[in-house]
Amino acid sequence: MKAGGKRDLVSIDDLSSDEIRELFRRADEFRADLRAWTHVCRGSIMATLFLEASTRTRLSFESAMLRLGGGVITAADVTTTSFSKGESLADTVRVVGGSYADIVVIRHPQDGAARVAAQYASVPVVNGGDGSHEHPTQTLCDLYTLWREKGQIEGLDVVLCGDLRYSRTIHSFAYALARFRANIITVPYPGFEMPAHVIERLARDFGVSTSIASVRDLPGFAGNDKGAAYLTSSRPHQLALFTKLSEVDVDHIDAIYMTRAQRERHHGETIEGYPRIDREMLKSERMRDVRLMHPLPRVDEIDYELDDDPRAIYFRQAAFGVPMRMALMAFLLGAIELDARPPEHVSSEPGLRFPVGGPRCRNDRCVTNGEGRSYLPLDFRLVAEEPPRVGCAYCSAEIETRFVGSATSHCFHAWNAPPVRRIRPENRVYFESAEQARAAGFQEDAELAGS
């Protein structure tokens, strides 16, 4: 399904760290004079397929493409049904990516939908936000902002503040910070702590370890709050010495990333006393070089009086989105080339293809349980071994499995039974229960023996 050399941005992991750094430098060139680049992508067309409203993100992409001299066709604020009269997303992107557009930006309410688009479109696909899964260009712009403001990302102390539970932006940014070896201080609004699965993934994928953080001078919503945590990479780098400490005293903050309460994803939680940053809070010495970031829209989390403070960079952060997206689009369209190597794996590669009857993704909002239910193959990746856990290749939601079968012999075993080791990894099929394995046409070893 995937065309030869095309590159997509479904996940931030579809770019190598070196590519990201190189794109930052390209973005800097574009930023220097935004009106000077209309020759770069002349003749190319971007389609913005926004099956969920997000005017701001859409306008940022469209501005980037126009500034590169390309054309834009837009299907915005359309619902799945009105757009497609029952058509699958796979068909839609094959049509739009067929001759209408040379690159497709998709926003979709279902988790994992961007991967579907990338698999079926013959042109590059950019994820403009798929459900509560990923929004990689937001993360790219946030990283670029931090890099531009501080000259580097490694070793920075970054506070993530507010609704850490429901904010997709915060989760993605946390992974990216860990990948670039910044330290994270979580300062959640009580009840909206960073979810365990995010902490686990930070530990598993990036070797991040957690300490209790003591953050003075964030009065009113931090201080001795038991929710505050210090997350730092255990790989050797300048702050590794802190990782053994049970409590980290944060005496310097490089950036605060504030986020609004994601009310549209709440279930009746109160947000009374939600943190709010004002001038007073930035008076402390350890805030002297802080950069105050916010993905916007802000509701009431940052006092208007801070807007003129040079440390308040949220509007600059939004402005950086255009040159950053210009660099990305120009790269994906082949208008600029990077010296850096691509990542070894990209998210649209097929993973473990499970048989019908085998495990399905349990995330209700996953595209495999949504509009792709009738045509998408079941596709997982192995994320942990003992016991085996598989993650949906579309939405990343994980399932713990207990049984392992062989795709060649069609027999299965408990995951820790010795015969499992004799099944080649590429032939292993994972099941949550013996019933599920049997439903998929596999037989237990004992049954085989007895037959």
Added chain:
Amino acid sequence: MKAGGKRDLVSIDDLSSDEIRELFRRADEFRADLRAWTHVCRGSIMATLFLEASTRTRLSFESAMLRLGGGVITAADVTTTSFSKGESLADTVRVVGGSYADIVVIRHPQDGAARVAAQYASVPVVNGGDGSHEHPTQTLCDLYTLWREKGQIEGLDVVLCGDLRYSRTIHSFAYALARFRANIITVPYPGFEMPAHVIERLARDFGVSTSIASVRDLPGFAGNDKGAAYLTSSRPHQLALFTKLSEVDVDHIDAIYMTRAQRERHHGETIEGYPRIDREMLKSERMRDVRLMHPLPRVDEIDYELDDDPRAIYFRQAAFGVPMRMALMAFLLGAIELDARPPEHVSSEPGLRFPVGGPRCRNDRCVTNGEGRSYLPLDFRLVAEEPPRVGCAYCSAEIETRFVGSATSHCFHAWNAPPVRRIRPENRVYFESAEQARAAGFQEDAELAGS
């Protein structure tokens, strides 16, 4: 009202067959490198006025215009009322075609609306679908696809399959196939046969005669189905010898044009057992060179497993829409010239102007009964003589008339009375009843004599 040399595409009949063939060759040139033509229409602006949702068609037009280097302004998914605050369509297109745009593409829920736009706009108008009347660029793209895939259209055996009753696309494609002398095999879902008025027009306008078709190897929904018919031109061409046969044995199929059930136009009909094409069905020898077409969106009529079969060309068909529309737009904007002669008549010419009180179009969804009721002249064309039938010049719906009057003497007669022959054709006025004639201020000969 109509500006001097402008050309519109209200109906497929607004292009001569030679022009169509020449546009195919132009489309081929554009298709060879879609990104190479931004100089062709630079400075021109297309307005897409979509007073009915059709994202796919709109994006195809907009992509075509951008690829030609033009600009696009869009009013999409607007309802008649919200767009116009009570303004007539005539006023809207005079404004938009005044200086806003150099070409207007209109989609409108009322039959015949595109002709209104063409009459009142001073710039070229393209019909992007007017009610259930016409959608000529879809037909043009379908023909172009067939021509590209098979090298010609004349003499091809084309199966039309599925909902032949409600699909505007199927009706228009059938007329176009007949015009280019392909043979048509109708394979309807029972209860959704090709309507009698379409068969009649095929016979009347294109000399098509009907035989019973025997189509084996379309198991499950064709076979001995009494609905299957073979429609072939009676004009001399390579397949004319078949026309005497009472049953045509179809032993070779060049193309199958599949269509979804047009549920939005149904009145509660069941579609259980609606035909569905799968790999099994294409295994027969007579399907070896078939091309499987579909106007998209597909719902469930074609199995996903066929998508990779080289004979399944529905995505290519959609992709061909952009270069075909590029050729059309460039032609209408005067950016390319054709050697071929235009047709003798175009659909926006005034027809028979009937007096107030005379026959009105009886199609409820016709624009003359809709938003144009207060300002459009009653405008018809004579489509048959004995007895006389007139067709609405806007929506093509036909009325049988029984009386003929003279616009000069204001007397009227039964249609087959001898005095009718003495009325010059251009002075004839047609009425459905004597009452109607009197209401329009005409007197019966007898009355005249008696007075």
Added chain:
Amino acid sequence: MKAGGKRDLVSIDDLSSDEIRELFRRADEFRADLRAWTHVCRGSIMATLFLEASTRTRLSFESAMLRLGGGVITAADVTTTSFSKGESLADTVRVVGGSYADIVVIRHPQDGAARVAAQYASVPVVNGGDGSHEHPTQTLCDLYTLWREKGQIEGLDVVLCGDLRYSRTIHSFAYALARFRANIITVPYPGFEMPAHVIERLARDFGVSTSIASVRDLPGFAGNDKGAAYLTSSRPHQLALFTKLSEVDVDHIDAIYMTRAQRERHHGETIEGYPRIDREMLKSERMRDVRLMHPLPRVDEIDYELDDDPRAIYFRQAAFGVPMRMALMAFLLGAIELDARPPEHVSSEPGLRFPVGGPRCRNDRCVTNGEGRSYLPLDFRLVAEEPPRVGCAYCSAEIETRFVGSATSHCFHAWNAPPVRRIRPENRVYFESAEQARAAGFQEDAELAGS
């Protein structure tokens, strides 16, 4: 907040009369060949933020920008909430005007919203209509049409006809006519007379005096109608001799500006017998050189049969909107320069900043009582002195004040008390009541004396 040299068009007063005349000449150049200017603003991007539906205005702006070679990003028909997830207008324009766009056109349902946009955006802002406040580009286009058709505006006799009460367009056009010293004859539909506050402002700002007009030959809706008035500038110009007359006999009409009933702003008023212009009405000698204008959409106020009359220029008027807007946009973007001097004051300048507790704008639909309530400063201008009246700097609604305080001493007095004269004008603070002054922390002189 305001960037150095940027120019906005919040109100027609943001352009000097000489600038307007120069823009007319520029518009003429653009109009000569609309397709020849794609080099003028290449690389620039316009954002159309339409938080209220107005397809026609939006398309006119977008066409103008595309014809200048610029790009367009659009957020149309979005509601405040869906666009912003609770974001303030100030934040929205800072983001969109940050790097997304080089110029912002805004339409907003709240009076005065365009001034908010101009104050917070770092790029030029054009008011595309803010509530019932202003729509300056409509006025500019109307003036340009009159100037083109008549060669000048000074001294013309212009009839304003129809719903003079609720039409924002009529009010703005009246001010502009007075500014350019045309004479106005009001011919309202009874019950829809020109509001007193408009007449008052015409007198105050432009020295216009009012006579009774006798307009024969506008049968059926004018004649001896007591609502007809003749408004003429009292400044010396060619028609000044009329101003002493108690009744002006209008024997020559240069233009009739017709307007539809603004039903969306009515409160159940009947519009039976609303004036309607037809061919008969234009037969009189004094109508020989009339120009019939209408801002469109027309509903039923002008008979369709007039559309082909050369004096009916409403479609040309709409067409002139594009070159006029091209001239404006090119000027605001710095692509063309004007020799004329700018006005001394522009509407986005800060006015009298009143303390919390002091007078608030009493216009319910004013942006300071709407989405800007939480963050906009209270900002007024002194519009009259005895007694003092202040006008909201955002929406222009006026308040009569009775007390004047000193911002330095914090004591206040009745407006006509002698001590007021000793307060420097820039330190004066105005209050509607003594209670209000006290609520704002001011003390009455007597209280001071008694304390």
